[in-house]
Amino acid sequence: MALLEVRDGVKDFEGLRAVNHVSFSVEEGKITSLIGPNGAGKTTIFNLISGLLPLDSGEILYRGRKLNGMPPHRIPTLGIGRMLQDPRVFRHLTVLENILVAVPGQRGENPLHAIFAPRGSHRDGPAVERAQEILRFIELEKRAEVLAHDLSFGEQRLLSFGRVLATGAELLLLDEPTVGLDGSMVNRLSDLFQKTVAQGGKTILLIEHNMEVVMGISDYLVVLVEGGVILEGPPEAVRNHPELLKAYLGTAHAAERRWS
Ligand SMILES: Nc1ncnc2c1ncn2[C@@H]1O[C@H](COP(=O)(O)OP(=O)(O)OP(=O)(O)O)[C@@H](O)[C@H]1O
Ligand SMILES: [Mg+2]
Numbered sequence: 001m002a003l004l005e006v007r008d009g010v011k012d013f014e015g016l017r018a019v020n021h022v023s024f025s026v027e028e029g030k031i032t033s034l035i036g037p038n039g040a041g042k043t044t045i046f047n048l049i050s051g052l053l054p055l056d057s058g059e060i061l062y063r064g065r066k067l068n069g070m071p072p073h074r075i076p077t078l079g080i081g082r083m084l085q086d087p088r089v090f091r092h093l094t095v096l097e098n099i100l101v102a103v104p105g106q107r108g109e110n111p112l113h114a115i116f117a118p119r120g121s122h123r124d125g126p127a128v129e130r131a132q133e134i135l136r137f138i139e140l141e142k143r144a145e146v147l148a149h150d151l152s153f154g155e156q157r158l159l160s161f162g163r164v165l166a167t168g169a170e171l172l173l174l175d176e177p178t179v180g181l182d183g184s185m186v187n188r189l190s191d192l193f194q195k196t197v198a199q200g201g202k203t204i205l206l207i208e209h210n211m212e213v214v215m216g217i218s219d220y221l222v223v224l225v226e227g228g229v230i231l232e233g234p235p236e237a238v239r240n241h242p243e244l245l246k247a248y249l250g251t252a253h254a255a256e257r258r259w260s
């Protein structure tokens with residue numbers, strides 16, 4: 001069974017069909033990427049999965065369970081986490097504390113205690129251990145005591161990803177996670193996404209315009225144009241497909257920039 005399945009999803013905005021009878025599946029333990037030109041409906045699909053927007057018709061299933069109709073606050077409790085484009089970090093908390101507030105509360109321990117206690121005290125317990133483990137995984141452990149405010153833009157993006165991991169989410173929805181980052185940070189994030197799937201046992205649904213990243217790390221691609229799926233398959237099958245090139249015609253400049 002697919003981890004996530006979108007079946008014949010439709011979403012209209014005042015006469016504009018943003019999502020047009022879209023169906024696709026996300027296999028567990030893989031990186032699936034949604035690609036397509038601006039306005040293709042990619043972020044709208046994330047909003048439908050997250051429950052922020054209701055579907056007009058069709059359905060979305062997670063582990064076979066229907067998501068439509070569920071209130072948005074229920075979705076994360078099922079194991080679906082979303083990383084937003086702007087880094088959602090608490091700028092006046094340290095890196096460790098930022099992770100700690102995202103770790104779900106454990107019996108006998110309130111992660112908030114570790115935050116409101118004076119710095120340097122209450123620095124143990126399962127939630128803190130878990131937070132430190134995540135910092136090592138995202139390779140930010142050396143920055144643990146730095147205020148998020150003092151991190152570089154790229155490090156804040158890493159931290160933001162660490163916060164999604166800390167929630168324990170199994171399916172990670174990442175909307176253009178590498179946008180605005182320099183080459184070395186893009187590589188660091190793509191390596192981390194691969195490691196998250198290979199070693200962390202997670203599943204990633206990725207929206208990404210950087211074709212080098214997309215073709216380098218995706219197991220499966222779904223290509224959207226004007227709200228509809230025009231092509232899908234593994235990167236080798238999609239990479240030089242005439243439909244993909246056609247999809248980016250008219251946005252030739254953007255395509256050129258993105259393929260570089
Ligand atoms: N809340 C909304 N109200 C009205 N129209 C919307 C709304 N959200 C998105 N749209 C429209 O729906 C279409 C799909 O938008 P969406 O943001 O999903 O595209 P996208 O594929 O994520 O594009 P991009 O690559 O630029 O992020 C666009 O025409 C957009 O203007
Ligand atoms: Mg978008």
